[in-house]
Amino acid sequence: MRGGWQTAWVKRIAVEPQSGRYESLRSAVEAAGAEVVSVPEADALVWADPARSAELGSVVDQGPSLSWVALPFAGIEPYLPVIRRRTDLVWTCARDVYSRPVAEHAIALATAGLRHVVGYARETSWAAPVGRNLVDGNVTIFGAGGITAEVISLLQGWNCDITVVRRTDRPVAGADRVLTSDHAVEAVRNADAVILALSMTDETRHIIDADVLGAMPHHSWLVNVARGGVIDTDALIEALVEGSIGGAALDVTDPEPLPEGHPLWGLPNVVITPHVANTPEMGIPLLARFIERNVATWLADGSVDGVVDPVAGY
Amino acid sequence: MRGGWQTAWVKRIAVEPQSGRYESLRSAVEAAGAEVVSVPEADALVWADPARSAELGSVVDQGPSLSWVALPFAGIEPYLPVIRRRTDLVWTCARDVYSRPVAEHAIALATAGLRHVVGYARETSWAAPVGRNLVDGNVTIFGAGGITAEVISLLQGWNCDITVVRRTDRPVAGADRVLTSDHAVEAVRNADAVILALSMTDETRHIIDADVLGAMPHHSWLVNVARGGVIDTDALIEALVEGSIGGAALDVTDPEPLPEGHPLWGLPNVVITPHVANTPEMGIPLLARFIERNVATWLADGSVDGVVDPVAGY
Numbered sequence: 001m002r003g004g005w006q007t008a009w010v011k012r013i014a015v016e017p018q019s020g021r022y023e024s025l026r027s028a029v030e031a032a033g034a035e036v037v038s039v040p041e042a043d044a045l046v047w048a049d050p051a052r053s054a055e056l057g058s059v060v061d062q063g064p065s066l067s068w069v070a071l072p073f074a075g076i077e078p079y080l081p082v083i084r085r086r087t088d089l090v091w092t093c094a095r096d097v098y099s100r101p102v103a104e105h106a107i108a109l110a111t112a113g114l115r116h117v118v119g120y121a122r123e124t125s126w127a128a129p130v131g132r133n134l135v136d137g138n139v140t141i142f143g144a145g146g147i148t149a150e151v152i153s154l155l156q157g158w159n160c161d162i163t164v165v166r167r168t169d170r171p172v173a174g175a176d177r178v179l180t181s182d183h184a185v186e187a188v189r190n191a192d193a194v195i196l197a198l199s200m201t202d203e204t205r206h207i208i209d210a211d212v213l214g215a216m217p218h219h220s221w222l223v224n225v226a227r228g229g230v231i232d233t234d235a236l237i238e239a240l241v242e243g244s245i246g247g248a249a250l251d252v253t254d255p256e257p258l259p260e261g262h263p264l265w266g267l268p269n270v271v272i273t274p275h276v277a278n279t280p281e282m283g284i285p286l287l288a289r290f291i292e293r294n295v296a297t298w299l300a301d302g303s304v305d306g307v308v309d310p311v312a313g314y
Numbered sequence: 315m316r317g318g319w320q321t322a323w324v325k326r327i328a329v330e331p332q333s334g335r336y337e338s339l340r341s342a343v344e345a346a347g348a349e350v351v352s353v354p355e356a357d358a359l360v361w362a363d364p365a366r367s368a369e370l371g372s373v374v375d376q377g378p379s380l381s382w383v384a385l386p387f388a389g390i391e392p393y394l395p396v397i398r399r400r401t402d403l404v405w406t407c408a409r410d411v412y413s414r415p416v417a418e419h420a421i422a423l424a425t426a427g428l429r430h431v432v433g434y435a436r437e438t439s440w441a442a443p444v445g446r447n448l449v450d451g452n453v454t455i456f457g458a459g460g461i462t463a464e465v466i467s468l469l470q471g472w473n474c475d476i477t478v479v480r481r482t483d484r485p486v487a488g489a490d491r492v493l494t495s496d497h498a499v500e501a502v503r504n505a506d507a508v509i510l511a512l513s514m515t516d517e518t519r520h521i522i523d524a525d526v527l528g529a530m531p532h533h534s535w536l537v538n539v540a541r542g543g544v545i546d547t548d549a550l551i552e553a554l555v556e557g558s559i560g561g562a563a564l565d566v567t568d569p570e571p572l573p574e575g576h577p578l579w580g581l582p583n584v585v586i587t588p589h590v591a592n593t594p595e596m597g598i599p600l601l602a603r604f605i606e607r608n609v610a611t612w613l614a615d616g617s618v619d620g621v622v623d624p625v626a627g628y
Contacts, residue, residue, distance in 0.1 A: 104449045104472075105429060111422035112431045120587045121426075121435040124579045126571035129590045135418045135468070154449070156471035158418075257440035265438045273434045276443045 010035055011299050014042035016059055019049035021072060021284055028288040032295035044068040044298065046291060053078035060086060068304060070294060072287050074098055075227060076308060077200055083310050091308040096146030097290040098278040102197070103150030105277035106225045109249035110134055110193040113221035118247065118271040132192065132219060135159060140191040142184070142207065143198030143226065144172050151195060163187050167203070181207065185215045193221050199314040200227035210235040219246040225277045228254030233264070240267050251277045324349055325613050328356035330373055333363035335386060335598055342602040346609035358382040358612065360605060367392035374400060382618060384608060386601050388412055389541060390622060391514055397624050405622040410460030411604040412592040416511070417464030419591035420539045423563035424448055424507040427535035432561065432585040446506065446533060449473060454505040456498070456521065457512030457540065458486050465509060477501050481517070495521065499529045507535050513628040514541035524549040533560040539591045542568030547578070554581050565591045 013034045015026045025048050026036055039045060039062045047056060050073040060069060060082060068090045071079060076093050083091050112118050115131040135158045141148045144166035152162060152174035164175040165187045172178050179187045184207060188194050194216060198204050208222065208231040216222070222245060224231060233254050239245050247269030253262075257274065264270055294304050308314065327348045329340045339362050340350055353359060353376045361370060364387040374383060374396065382404045385393060390407050397405050426432050429445040449472045455462045458480035466476060466488035478489040479501045486492050493501045498521060502508050508530060512518050522536065522545040530536070536559060538545060547568050553559050561583030567576075571588065578584055608618045622628065 100449055101447050104425065104447060105445075108422070108425035108429050108431055111418065112426045112435075115419060115422050115587070115590070117422055117426045117431070117585060117587060118435045120590075121432045121585045123586070125574045126586075126588045129588060129593045131419075131587075131590045131593045131596070133415050133418060133596050135414055153471045157467045157469070260439045271431060271435045272437070272440075273429070273431060273445075274440045274443060276429070276434075276445045279443045279445045282445070282447050 011043045012037040012041055013044045013046060013295065014039040014063065015046045015048055017049050017052060017055065019052075020280060021048045021287065024284050024288040025072065025291055028292040029295050032292045033299055034295050039063040039066075042066060044070065044295075046070045046295075047072060053082075057082040057085070060089070068092065068298065070094075070291060070304075071308075072291070075200065076314065077227070080310075080313055083308060087310050090304065091310070092294065092304050092306040093308050093314075094287055094290055095306045095314070096149075097286050097306075098283050099146035099150040101279075101282040101286075102147050102225050102277040103154050105251060105273070106147070106151055106195045106197065106223050107134075107154055109223045109225070109251065109271065109273070110139075110195065110221055112271065113223070113247050113249045114192060114219075118249070119268065122268075134193060137161070137192035138163070138190045139193050139195065140165065140187050141175075141195045141197055142166075142204075142230070143196070144170075144178070145197065145199070147197035147225065148172065149174075151197065163191070166198075184208075184212050188212055188216045188220070191216060191220050193223060196222070196224040196226040196230055198226050198230060200229050201313050204230050206230070206232040208232065208236070210238070213239040213245060216245045218244060221246045222248045224248070224250045224252055226252060228252045228256050237263050237267075240264075240269055243269070247271075249273070251275055325357045326351040326355055327358045327360060327609065328353040328377065329360045329362055331361075331363050331366060331369065333366075334594060335362045335601065338598050338602040339386065339605055342606040343609050346606045347613055348609050353377040353380075356380060358384065358609075360384045360609075361386060367396075371396040371399070374403070382406065382612065384408075384605060384618075385622075386605070389514070390628065391541070394624075394627055397622060401624050404618065405624070406608065406618050406620040407622050407628075408601055408604055409620045409628070410463075411600050411620075412597050413460035413464040415593075415596045415600075416461050416539050416591040417468050419565060419587070420461070420465055420509045420511065420537050421448070421468055423537045423539070423565065423585065423587070424453075424509065424535055426585065427537070427561045427563045428506060428533075432563070433582065436582075448507060451475070451506035452477070452504045453507050453509065454479065454501050455489075455509045455511055456480075456518075456544070457510070458484075458492070459511065459513070461511035461539065462486065463488075465511065477505070480512075498522075498526050502526055502530045502534070505530060505534050507537060510536070510538040510540040510544055512540050512544060513626075514543050515627050518544050520544070520546040522546060522550070524552070527553040527559060530559045532558060535560045536562045538562070538564045538566055540566060542566045542570050551577050551581075554578075554583055557583070561585075563587070565589055
């Protein structure tokens, strides 16, 4: 193709800001067949840094031709103000891209907790034998998105009885039952592990409160790979100190990062991993592949995956 | 049934010695339909304590009618002298009974290592993000028995590339390739995790030596759920100190229990769990079910599962 009239059809995409993800995202955009340009000339923007939400609003406003903004991560709360201000744009997030590493982390944390690997890691001598199976056990998962689907898929051979808690009672493939959020207490009563893999919204804030914690069996481990705010941290500390649950394995915290000296650091039945369910090493190749696919379908027919609902907030 | 001539057909089983497993094993034997008697009157013996190997020889010699001795565990090295002295008896072990919990422990340790849960468990502040996936990774398993079969089954949904190392090159269901022990170095070259699940024999002693450790990738974790002696511990310590492998997660050690002050205790890239892949809490119900099934088939047609090969030693 050549000729000036056709240039309007060559879609142009900006990749901003410079970051550790920049080069692989730029390559992905080019590999899909789009031209990389500056924001004022661009038809779409691929945002390359999860940590710089404050800048995004003004960058977006510099692009009069933008119709699509791709956010390269799953948790988009810091971006909701600009998403809700600019509902004229299509916003996408990398919702399910990282589900598989995150699901693996959830299982790694659940087994490390139940089998006391967390405690043994801190020993300097041969200690007494403790530990429980996750195989043949009961798992309750909050949330019914991509992470939950992947947890269920990874547990295929584990013969677990799986309960999913979600907003609606729509069935979830591979789950033995689905309960709505108002049955959260009932849902955890027999759980050996409770895995939190839901979005952070006004509705899910502190969904794990004193009542839910109180209903969990004494040996049960709480695993959070969602967002810190879905747990009432004060109630959790109380449950951990009293030993009313087996323990907590937290990849996300409230506040985050968890400050030094915070009571959660000192507890024997807690392990904190610093938001590493999906490390850059694991995630950037997955993200690049996702962006390349999304740019390719956008060029072909304007369709994109992972569209954000500005009202629901995910 | 009644009448003296028939009593010869009511098989009688001794359960010895008194131990934490005694009551559940006695119930299992009775549930299968056998009468529990003392050793001198017994046709078979169920040994109820894994820790008291020294007594077994003299107890067995007290039973002139014994034809079968059931050992309630998988690792039978301490019993080999008496097994080899009394090859007139059928010896069984609980070889595959505990495979499933042990397989779960292997995966728990591999993911705890690769995802740095071991290191994070020792932190008291928010640390840098590190960690690798086991999903979509390469796993090399030494041994082709029940534990390996269960590891492969638990990894069903994980899309791992699985290499099994065994004595012969007979195929293993679910493995992508099988290599014989003389190809151990080649087998670990691309492994993200190396899982040891083989029997301890003269042949497998120190099968993991400096050469095999030297061939493992720098990020790779070594997981031992077999017996401590299959690893050359001095060579392992050297590899761990040099950082030539990612780390070691050891549920079994040489010597075992690992004495306080042993160099393995102090290393940041090591986690020791004190032979808890199968805790009594997990294992006794599995054992009782196995003994009940074995007694039932023995009563029915004289057949039993888990027969020990006195020469091979497992």
